Amino acid sequence: MTEQAALKSTALTDLHISLGAKMVPFAGYNMPVLYDNLMQEHNTVRNAVGVFDVSHMGEVFVTGPAAGDLVEWITSNDVSSLYDGRIQYSCMPNEQGGIVDDLLVYRYDAEKYLLVINASNIEKDLAWIHKQNEKFGATINNVSDEHSLLAVQGPKAAEVLQKLTDEDLSAIPYYHFKVGTMAGIEGVIISNTGYTGAGGFEIYTKNSDARKMWDAIFSAGADSGIKPIGLGARDTLRLEKGFCLYGNDINDTTSPIEAGLGWITKFNKPFVNWEYHKKIKDEKPTKKLVGFKLVDRGIPRQHYPVCDAQGAVIGEVTSGTMSPTLNEAIGMAYVPSALSAPGSEIYIEIRGKLLKGEVCKLPFF
Amino acid sequence: MNFPENLKYTKDHEWISVDGDVATIGITDFAQHELGDIVFVDIQTQGETLNQHDVFGTVEAVKTVSDLYMPISGEIMEVNAALENAPEDVNIDPYGKGWMVKVRMTQPDQVAGLMSAADYSSSVGA
Numbered sequence: 369m370t371e372q373a374a375l376k377s378t379a380l381t382d383l384h385i386s387l388g389a390k391m392v393p394f395a396g397y398n399m400p401v402l403y404d405n406l407m408q409e410h411n412t413v414r415n416a417v418g419v420f421d422v423s424h425m426g427e428v429f430v431t432g433p434a435a436g437d438l439v440e441w442i443t444s445n446d447v448s449s450l451y452d453g454r455i456q457y458s459c460m461p462n463e464q465g466g467i468v469d470d471l472l473v474y475r476y477d478a479e480k481y482l483l484v485i486n487a488s489n490i491e492k493d494l495a496w497i498h499k500q501n502e503k504f505g506a507t508i509n510n511v512s513d514e515h516s517l518l519a520v521q522g523p524k525a526a527e528v529l530q531k532l533t534d535e536d537l538s539a540i541p542y543y544h545f546k547v548g549t550m551a552g553i554e555g556v557i558i559s560n561t562g563y564t565g566a567g568g569f570e571i572y573t574k575n576s577d578a579r580k581m582w583d584a585i586f587s588a589g590a591d592s593g594i595k596p597i598g599l600g601a602r603d604t605l606r607l608e609k610g611f612c613l614y615g616n617d618i619n620d621t622t623s624p625i626e627a628g629l630g631w632i633t634k635f636n637k638p639f640v641n642w643e644y645h646k647k648i649k650d651e652k653p654t655k656k657l658v659g660f661k662l663v664d665r666g667i668p669r670q671h672y673p674v675c676d677a678q679g680a681v682i683g684e685v686t687s688g689t690m691s692p693t694l695n696e697a698i699g700m701a702y703v704p705s706a707l708s709a710p711g712s713e714i715y716i717e718i719r720g721k722l723l724k725g726e727v728c729k730l731p732f733f
Numbered sequence: 734m735n736f737p738e739n740l741k742y743t744k745d746h747e748w749i750s751v752d753g754d755v756a757t758i759g760i761t762d763f764a765q766h767e768l769g770d771i772v773f774v775d776i777q778t779q780g781e782t783l784n785q786h787d788v789f790g791t792v793e794a795v796k797t798v799s800d801l802y803m804p805i806s807g808e809i810m811e812v813n814a815a816l817e818n819a820p821e822d823v824n825i826d827p828y829g830k831g832w833m834v835k836v837r838m839t840q841p842d843q844v845a846g847l848m849s850a851a852d853y854s855s856s857v858g859a
Contacts, residue, residue: 406795407770600796665817667773667793690772690795697773719775719791 378423379516379578387596394599395487397424402598409601410692413566417522417589418597422570423578424487426512428494431480438504439473439481442497444624444645446634450475455543455561458632459624460496461641466620467627469493470612472561474545482557486614487512500640516578518571520585521597521605525568528589533558537569551584553577563602565609565731604689607698610659610730616670617657617686617700626653626702628730655683656708659730661696662716664723668699673717682707685716691732698732699725734859735762737828741844742853745802748828751844756805759832760792760823763857768794771823774816776801776834782808785843789834792823805843807836 375398385391389400400421403409412418430439440447445458454475460468469489474482485493490512497508520529526537533550535558540546545559550571557572573581586594603613612618612627624633625648635646662668668688673681688699699716707714712727740748746764750757765771776790783789783803790801790812813832816822823831838844848856 402769405769604795665773666775667798669798690793692770692795 376424378421379575380421380423380582383579383582384421384596389596389598392599395424397487399424400596400598401600403596406598406600406604407692409595409597410604412593412595413522413564413597413601413605414693415523416593417520417524417528417568418595418601419582419585419589420519420521420597420599420602421516421582422519422602423516423575425517426485426487426490426493426510427515427517427572428483428485428497429480429509429511430483430497430506431509432505432507433479434504434506435479435481438497438501438506439483440637441504441639442500443471443473444629444634444639444642445473445632446636447473447475447481448637452477453544453546455545455559456632457543459618459629460493461624461639461645462496462620463641464620465641465644466622467614467618467624468496468620470614470618470629474557474559488615514575516573516575516581518573518578518581518585519562519564519568520571521562521564521568522566524589524592524594525566528585528592528594529558529569529571531588532584540569551581553581556581563611564605565611565733566605603687604692607687607689607700608691608693608731608733610700610732612657613687622657622702623648623653625649626655627657652705654705655702656705657686657700657702658708658727659698659700659732660714660725660727661698661732662723662725664725666716666718666723667697668701668716668718668725674701674703675715675717675722676707677713677715679715679722681717682714693733696732700730703727734766734854734857735828736850736854736859738850740828740850741804741847742850743802743804743847744856745804746857747802747804749804749844749847751838751841754838754841755810756807756836756838756844757832758789758804758834758836759827760801761853762827763859764799765824765827765831768792768797768799770795771820774813774820774823774833776809776812778809778834779812780809782806782839785840801833803836804847805836805838806840807838809834810837811835
């Protein structure tokens with residue numbers, strides 16, 4: 369079988385191809401990386417509204433009397449602080465000091481949670497969650513293959529979507545959700561979340577309703593300059609905001625404390641391997657994930673070495689790009705804590721040359 | 734897609750224009766389109782004598798990095814300095830303002846082995 373034939377499709381893959389998208393394999397799915405022009409797509413989301421098909425993302429329901437206890441144990445953030453309709457960014461630590469995955473936790477009620485996980489990790493996460501669940505006995509239901517997800521992002525996203533629903537979108541604050549009717553489709557999850565920092569909503573439907581939802585959103589957004597946006601711009605948008613990408617900036621070996629995710633790592637409750645991360649926090653991490661800009665001309669890319677002024681390798685770039693919004697070369701990297709303060713001078717080795725960079729605050733923009 | 738008849742082409746998507754023993758080199762309309770928005774052209778080989786197929790520089794788009802290969806052997810006489818501040822010229826005018834280097838050829842007979850516009854066009858399916 370060819371690689372192409374082995375790839376999974378979303379409910380909208382044929383539509384993307386008909387729109388002329390450049391398709392690439394991503395996390396086992398045939399996904400649109402670009403429709404026309406990355407910079408234009410990036411700017412459409414920053415300035416107006418764009419739509420991403422991110423149906424490859426995984427959705428797992430955890431239900432039953434033990435649901436809350438299981439989710440509390442497997443995730444680092446404080447699940448007890450959630451209330452019905454509230455969403456939380458979190459991560460699942462492993463037992464080796466790293467991260468199984470980062471995720472969103474949706475609380476429907478005290479006995480029903482939705483976990484939204486990375487497509488590339490669905491099988492790994494499920495195996496992990498089932499293993500941890502042996503001592504809890506919650507009900508775990510992977511609905512990833514039945515659900516589509518459209519991320520409608522940008523400053524005009526809310527006004528476009530408001531035309532399609534009687535739900536008052538202004539009454540759904542950031543990191544809150546509601547299940548309601550949109551575009552005549554019942555049972556839609558309307559989630560005030562996203563991965564762009566541009567504002568907007570993420571809309572979950574059944575696969576069979578995905579095309580109808582897509583068409584309705586594009587009709588409603590026609591006057592607002594709505595456009596389909598590929599995964600390429602999704603990456604530049606998230607990096608400008610300093611959002612971590614699993615597999616780049618965090619992985620099975622990185623601690624959330626080192627990754628700057630202390631804000632989602634709460635020690636008011638036990639969770640998998642919490643003692644280890646508490647110790648890192650108390651003793652201060654020896655390395656930290658930082659944002660940096662290149663001062664010299666060049667563009668940092670994943671895996672480029674980070675060096676000190678003497679040329680000794682001290683870390684590695686985890687993500688890098690030219691920022692379309694800032695027109696500056698930006699990146700994230702793990703560096704020794706002594707060099708993690710904004711203003712610290714670091715060097716990136718690019719094609720055998722050391723180029724000067726400066727640690728800066730996140731987000732970049 | 735535009736592939737001028739008076740130029741020669743390589744499978745690595747460079748074009749070359751010959752005037753006496755001096756060649757002007759850039760990347761093709763197909764290449765700039767595939768790369769997308771070009772944000773940095775990095776050529777540090779001025780004054781060097783390079784062989785055919787050697788890397789003479791790098792072109793970076795937002796998401797990708799591509800090496801630039803010598804279509805022929807020769808000395809890099811001049812680099813298009815305007816691209817430092819206007820790398821988008823490679824997208825806008827790949828055969829004009831987007832030229833990259835001028836080379837004094839050491840083996841001009843290599844030009845005869847390069848592709849014609851028609852051959853290159855069919856090789857990229859354009």
